[in-house]
């Protein structure tokens with residue numbers, strides 16, 4: 001009788017088991033891919049609805065998202081950048097702009113909502129970042145995010161102005177947002193890349209064209 005524990009047999013079983021497992025894993029990945037893409041798309045839509053203030057738990061995301069108009073604008077680099085428009089009675093009510101940039105630990109990805117005037121913030125929401133729980137992740141707190149609403153994006157010369165300060169923002173400031181306690185660096189990162197995205201290299205020219213400020 002052949003030795004069942006011979007090197008040949010052991011290799012045969014090991015290779016056979018690996019082959020079967022890899023086929024199973026590969027098939028699962030292929031079969032689940034469409035579902036995964038659909039989930040990612042739904043998540044993206046939910047975040048856009050959320051920052052627009054249109055998300056309603058329990059209501060079909062696809063149906064709500066039908067209210068969002070997807071368009072794009074050309075950046076100074078020549079790249080096309082997406083813009084999401086929310087209209088009310090045909091007129092633009094707000095714009096949702098994808099923004100991203102370095103936090104303290106990793107790139108932060110989110111959306112900035114801007115009023116139809118192109119110069120007033122309406123909201124900010126991140127959907128992916130690597131900031132520390134309890135410190136930099138305070139960017140996700142509703143109370144902090146709420147401060148963005150109504151803040152001025154630009155100074156009188158049209159340069160980006162809105163910023164996250166260190167410590168509490170002055171009560172009457174119309175463009176400053178409270179710093180994040182123990183996470184000044186995350187706040188500084190957010191200021192820098194928000195200013196970049198509303199500036200000349202980002203959506204600045206597009207926003208200015210909306211508010212008719214190009215001639216100023």
Ligand SMILES: Cc1cc2nc3c(=O)[nH]c(=O)nc-3n(C[C@H](O)[C@H](O)[C@H](O)COP(=O)(O)O)c2cc1C
Nearest residue numbers: 104131132135136137180181182183184185186187
């Ligand atoms: C483990 C650890 C995690 C930290 N995470 C963050 C962070 O997510 N964001 C941040 O700005 N600072 C973070 N810090 C603190 C920074 O190193 C720095 O001290 C802080 O940003 C200064 O902010 P403050 O002037 O408000 O204290 C972390 C520090 C440690 C030790």
